Amino acid sequence: MTLERHLGDRLSAFSAAETRIQTPCLLIDLAVVRQRYAQLERAFPTAAIYYAVKANPSPEVIGLVRDNGGCFDIASRYELDKVLGMGVSPSRVSFGNTIKKARDVAYFYEKGVRLFATDSAADLAQIAEHAPGAQVYVRVLTEDRPGADWPLSRKFGCEPGMAIDLIKQARALGLWPRGVSFHVGSQQRDLAAWGAALDRVKKIFTSAWQAGIALDLINLGGGLPGNYVNPTPELRRYAEVIEQAIAERFRHTPVKLIMEPGRYLVADAGVLVTEVVLVSRKDDSGPRWVYVDAGKFGGLIETMDESIKYPIYTNAQNEAATEPVILAGPTCDSADILYEKHQYPLPLSLKSGDRVYFVGTGAYTTSYSAVEFNGFPPLASFYYDSQAVQVVSDADKKKCAA
Ligand SMILES: Cc1ncc(COP(=O)(O)O)c(C=O)c1O
Structure with a gap:
């Protein structure tokens, strides 16, 4: 699967929004939230919906x-x-x-x-x-x-x-x-x-x-x-x-x-766009470590114990040739490892500067991210609407805009 296939007809709106941000940044498609809300109302017609605000x-x-x-x-x-x-x-x-x-x-x-x-x-x-x-x-x-x-x-x-x-x-x-x-x-x-x-x-x-x-x-x-x-x-x-x-x-x-x-309404609306900071090995035969610019303290705390496993895609060339990697965040804390037991197969060609997309990250990410750990600012976010003609709002424009 690729990000293109995952997003389907929402891809062009996503790509337009992506040109307006710097990584790391969470992109939220409000059309998905609206759709989830409608699906929930249809599925549970007699229940009142109390949105758990903590999710987003x-x-x-x-x-x-x-x-x-x-x-x-x-x-x-x-x-x-x-x-x-x-x-x-x-x-x-x-x-x-x-x-x-x-x-x-x-x-x-x-x-x-x-x-x-x-x-x-x-x-x-x-x-x-x-x-x-x-x-x-x-x-x-x-x-x-x-x-x-x-x-x-x-x-x-x-x-x-x-x-x-x-x-x-x-x-x-x-x-x-x-x-x-x-x-x-x-x-x-x-x-x-x-x-x-x-x-x-x-x-x-x-x-x-x-x-x-x-x-x-x-x-x-x-x-x-x-x-x-x-x-x-x-x-x-x-x-x-x-x-x-x-x-x-x-x-x-x-x-x-x-x-x-909480999660149901907002998770699928989000894609956390990150950049590869570094790819390295600890020795010649060991696994590759891929360090991205958002980690456990930058919105991905639900990777704790590898509890939530987000679908992950990249924009690297030659997607076909892959190898399992250990994924980690950018901070000087050894707890800042995202996935080690579950090793995602990522392209062999992946290198610094490439993008890694964590899909389904609309819930429990921005609200969980640290304020200043290692000096990194809280996770920025950018809201768009793939069903609207243009981007409707961008909450963190100052932080996010390229
Ligand atoms: C009281 C309460 N209600 C609802 C929720 C939302 O749960 P979920 O994100 O699984 O929908 C939470 C999440 O922590 C909660 O604490």
Whole structure:
């Protein structure tokens, strides 16, 4: 496969945008984000979409979700300020982070947010104090399953028994316990993960009902995939399985569904354009090391443990003759190795100055990149729209423009 084939009819818009940047730079095609949003709405017609802003907090993506009527899963007061500053009503916001300061709860409440996630008694108490009467949903732990390339199973959520206690406490504290949330792990390739999580949700709903509390909200979290090297089922399959799992468990309970997609909406829209800094060997017979100008600290942190394997292409001549390489970033840190176990076959002709394209990098790249490690600036980004006549916006023009 080549980049040309990968991008298909989006190639010319990509190439036009590429002429306007210096590497390293993330190019985001907003047409893809728009398409993913529409696909998600079609696949899950009854679910409200709360975009997980952390995946790509650019004004371009936030504006697109806002204009399509979407809502927002917010992790911090800084994300909140950004989203509200773009004219989004606080009624379209959920404070989805269970780890928060009391003064941030108060801040969200003052700004008009009324929907909060929680997973502990201490957090619930501060919500009750600083956001009186607010709606809360309790995040339940999910099982540790191998299907997620970026697991989120340990740090967030509580066991179902504790979730039930928190729901009862929420009522006693004058809050409005609405329901339950979970996250099956990001880039979840195992469709059965949702059914297993929904079993837990069902158990909590039933116990709450027995305690006289009618819950009505299920937050399905994230987990829907981007297209990387390891294949995933189609979105349609996810939708079928999730819909069936809900129907089986909540046939007699009216539930409102929300979902918090991050990766699915933005990953496939991005191509991180990098330049080869150096190609070398440690000895005559060892593998080639290819050093590019964006590494773990320049946006590619999800290569940690080689968890996310992006499709990679180059513009080198003689693409046919290839050899497996070790790929690494530009900083003076030995952790800055991208792929060593998984050795991508890259052209033998690859040399300094060539371009290496990391495809599917629209999610969790710019927002993760270091501020000044080794002096390198944060990853720049450039937004274009392959369905528009001309480039619509370029957020980081100053940083990016050649
Ligand atoms: C609370 C919450 N919701 C949604 C998401 C988005 O998950 P994904 O990118 O897998 O869609 C995350 C990611 O960390 C999250 O923490």
